[in-house]
Amino acid sequence: MNLKKSFSYTIRGxxxxxxxLMLFSAGDGVAQVRFEASAPSQVGTGQAxxxxxxxNQEAKGFIMxxxxxxxxxxxxxxxxxxxxxxxxxxxxxxxxxTYTFVLQAQKAGTYTIPPASITVDGKKYQSNxxxxxxxxxxxxxxxxxxxxxxxxxTQPRPSGSISENDVFLRAHISxxxxxxxxxxxxxxxxxxxxxxxxxxxxxxPANTGxxxxxxxxxxxxxxxxxxxxxxSKYMVAEIRKVAIFPQQTGKLTIDPLxxxxxxxxxxxxxxxxxxxxxxxxxxxxxxxxxxxxxxSVQNVQKSLKSNxxxxxxxxxxxxxxxxxxxxxxxxxxxxxxxxxxxxxTNDAITYKFTISxxxxxxxxxxxxxxxxxxFEVYDPKIxxxxxxxxxxxxxxxxFEYLLIPRVPGDxxxxxxxxxxxxxxxxxxxxxxxxxxxxxxxxxxxSTAGLVTTNAKEDIKYIGNDIRYIHxxxxxxxxxxxxxxxxxxxxxxxxxxxxxxxxxxxxxxxQLQLRSNTGLMRTRKATKxxxxxxxxxxxxxxxxxxxxxxxxxxxxxxxxISDKFNIPLSELSLETAQESxxxxxxxxxxxxxxxxxxxxxxxxxxxPGDKEAxxxxxxxxxxxxxxxxxxxxxx
Amino acid sequence: MRRxxxxxxxxxxxxxxxxxxxxxxxxGGNKAYSLGQYEAAISLYNKVLEKGFDSPSLYYxxxxxxxxxxxxxxxxxxxxxxxxxxxxxxxxxYNLAVANSRITDKIEKVPELFYKRWxxxxxxxxxxxxxxxxxxxxxxxxxxxxxxxxxxxxTLIRRIAFWSxxxxxxxxxxxxxxxxxxxxxxxxxxxxxxxxPTVTVKSSPDPSSIDLFVIHEGTxxxxxxxxxxxxxxxxxxxxxxxxxxxxxxxx
Numbered sequence: 001m002n003l004k005k006s007f008s009y010t011i012r013g014x015x016x017x018x019x020x021l022m023l024f025s026a027g028d029g030v031a032q033v034r035f036e037a038s039a040p041s042q043v044g045t046g047q048a049x050x051x052x053x054x055x056n057q058e059a060k061g062f063i064m065x066x067x068x069x070x071x072x073x074x075x076x077x078x079x080x081x082x083x084x085x086x087x088x089x090x091x092x093x094x095x096x097x098t099y100t101f102v103l104q105a106q107k108a109g110t111y112t113i114p115p116a117s118i119t120v121d122g123k124k125y126q127s128n129x130x131x132x133x134x135x136x137x138x139x140x141x142x143x144x145x146x147x148x149x150x151x152x153x154t155q156p157r158p159s160g161s162i163s164e165n166d167v168f169l170r171a172h173i174s175x176x177x178x179x180x181x182x183x184x185x186x187x188x189x190x191x192x193x194x195x196x197x198x199x200x201x202x203x204x205p206a207n208t209g210x211x212x213x214x215x216x217x218x219x220x221x222x223x224x225x226x227x228x229x230x231x232s233k234y235m236v237a238e239i240r241k242v243a244i245f246p247q248q249t250g251k252l253t254i255d256p257l258x259x260x261x262x263x264x265x266x267x268x269x270x271x272x273x274x275x276x277x278x279x280x281x282x283x284x285x286x287x288x289x290x291x292x293x294x295x296s297v298q299n300v301q302k303s304l305k306s307n308x309x310x311x312x313x314x315x316x317x318x319x320x321x322x323x324x325x326x327x328x329x330x331x332x333x334x335x336x337x338x339x340x341x342x343x344x345t346n347d348a349i350t351y352k353f354t355i356s357x358x359x360x361x362x363x364x365x366x367x368x369x370x371x372x373x374x375f376e377v378y379d380p381k382i383x384x385x386x387x388x389x390x391x392x393x394x395x396x397x398x399f400e401y402l403l404i405p406r407v408p409g410d411x412x413x414x415x416x417x418x419x420x421x422x423x424x425x426x427x428x429x430x431x432x433x434x435x436x437x438x439x440x441x442x443x444x445x446s447t448a449g450l451v452t453t454n455a456k457e458d459i460k461y462i463g464n465d466i467r468y469i470h471x472x473x474x475x476x477x478x479x480x481x482x483x484x485x486x487x488x489x490x491x492x493x494x495x496x497x498x499x500x501x502x503x504x505x506x507x508x509x510q511l512q513l514r515s516n517t518g519l520m521r522t523r524k525a526t527k528x529x530x531x532x533x534x535x536x537x538x539x540x541x542x543x544x545x546x547x548x549x550x551x552x553x554x555x556x557x558x559x560i561s562d563k564f565n566i567p568l569s570e571l572s573l574e575t576a577q578e579s580x581x582x583x584x585x586x587x588x589x590x591x592x593x594x595x596x597x598x599x600x601x602x603x604x605x606x607p608g609d610k611e612a613x614x615x616x617x618x619x620x621x622x623x624x625x626x627x628x629x630x631x632x633x634x
Numbered sequence: 635m636r637r638x639x640x641x642x643x644x645x646x647x648x649x650x651x652x653x654x655x656x657x658x659x660x661x662g663g664n665k666a667y668s669l670g671q672y673e674a675a676i677s678l679y680n681k682v683l684e685k686g687f688d689s690p691s692l693y694y695x696x697x698x699x700x701x702x703x704x705x706x707x708x709x710x711x712x713x714x715x716x717x718x719x720x721x722x723x724x725x726x727x728y729n730l731a732v733a734n735s736r737i738t739d740k741i742e743k744v745p746e747l748f749y750k751r752w753x754x755x756x757x758x759x760x761x762x763x764x765x766x767x768x769x770x771x772x773x774x775x776x777x778x779x780x781x782x783x784x785x786x787x788x789t790l791i792r793r794i795a796f797w798s799x800x801x802x803x804x805x806x807x808x809x810x811x812x813x814x815x816x817x818x819x820x821x822x823x824x825x826x827x828x829x830x831p832t833v834t835v836k837s838s839p840d841p842s843s844i845d846l847f848v849i850h851e852g853t854x855x856x857x858x859x860x861x862x863x864x865x866x867x868x869x870x871x872x873x874x875x876x877x878x879x880x881x882x883x884x885x
Contacts (some may be wrong), residue, residue: 470691484766
């Protein structure tokens, strides 16, 4: 009962301090990880005190320090707090995790508790180590009796005449071959043949390497029954029952439990109540031990020690261990629920992830759920409904997430796996939650509240992977060959040069040829026309009018054509006049030349000219050609 | 049970037995890749290479399969080979960058001289064969315009033809230079990827010489010189030293 009092005292004392600690760590921003240990610097022997490790970030894998020279009364117990503040629409969140132990000093002296370590975001952090000075408070071996106000403890007592067989304490374990994380129950039974009263538990075993939980809630009412051992009938009381979950492998020993009892030894006179069955109850008899009726009964104090229990802990099989296994061992069921699946933006949804069953529920860490990135997700609220009954620990642990969709659309909350070691199947099992689809409509601007949605968001990158393979492979070729350097390439590359060279050569030749013929014709122009005129003279003598005019006109046209390199087809009076003018021939000569030509053309088709006109035409033509020739030579 | 066997047989036939032509082998490899059987994909792609065929996409797919199979140096080698054939492929560049982020060595690259950088960036825009086609087109158009210059009578046409033809021909000369440089680079194989997990770079080609620095698998090196089984390598930050030629595989 004293024990209980000091327990509740410590716990009551812990909570405000813890809250204070959390507030400090919450205000400190997110960037820096602080992992701190705190403890009183001075304690007295037998005094229960608290040490706590707090970290200001979401953390995993707390590894407790090796605590020597102290008894661990409870712990580690984990608590977390989160602080969400909204300032001008900006939501900042800070969390803090605290692991608390309650210790009791054994001996006076100065002791150091080595640092604990914890993992935050994959990095290991170490706390400071603690130095604690323990002062002897004179309580000696039985510190727990200090606040006892009962008179009888201070009285000197005759040393007991109680044999080992009359009263003894035994520890029973439900199972001694365990697997890591498997639950076992230790029951401490007090066997007695004589009236007895329990003074209090003197020494609670440290249970190093275990996580343990007390299963007896009501410490005043012990389960009692009779048992026959070795022919003697014993009264049995289960004074302590603990569920243990091994956290280490190998052979582990649980230290004995020590209790103080006061036994009543009858001296001479027989108690008048001896035959009354009610008062025969050894546990109630103690109540009357100071009454005048039992003056014939002597109180004898005795310290009892249980046997120590050894368990062997096997590690969980490494074969087939899923990657997402985090240490849950037992028999579990998984349930999930979503409060709404059709909401408007900025409306809150709750998602619940509940694990129920029996096993190390307290050690189940929060699941790694991939919510849609457009959802604002707050740290889950952990709701424990854990029953510590005499048959062990069972119940449920619920992680309740608050989700706020910020963007409209259709989203899927994927199925979440939960992996644990199934003790009944002796293998790893994975349970899956349901998959939920959430439809988010655009909410009213007025309900958006503090959130200003016009701020553009950066794209959130969720993963990093290579791009997918190319499905169409084109350009497959024989290794090492390329178009560059192939004969086809050189052919196509050099062909234009070759063609160009051929073109240039041909072009040159033709140009030369053309200029040569032109020159010849110009040179021969006078000769040809003179020959024509000679022929015309012969026709004139024969008085053949028609051929005469034909020859004269041929001579004149031919002269122009040859001289100016104009094809006959393009020849006309205009072109003739033009080309003569171009060569700066005298205007009067040009006019005469044209007149001469016109006359010939006319006379060719209208015969009947007089001989004198024919003569003058002939002279005129001769004169025109020679004069033009002269002019061109100048 | 029977159905499983049948399915297995079918899968096997798809991946291994039936595939004969390079195209079929590649299709089999792609299928194996899509089913997550990366080792099968690697062996099928490699079979195509053994048959004496390659293509930038084939090296790219092979690199992807190596990457997924966690063979990062091989993946880098394949991506580099793919880029050598098709230097401007965005997918390959991206995947190479991802693969390079998984290797141990983080080497600060020494910036090159600006004209060298320009030259190599221009060189990297086109694949060798594209340069070859470009050479042909530029030379042919340039020469046609030169012909027009000679043949045309009108002064304006002649003037335009002259300038465009000469600029095209100059461009053709530059492209020819690029193509020759690139083809030399491809043929030379003076780059390699480190395949030995840890290599100590020596100051001279002698095991007893001074250790200069340590590089790890997946790092790209430039081969400067070789004596016997030793090669002199240069890494991206400009450090140089000697290692065994068996430590690397050439790109």
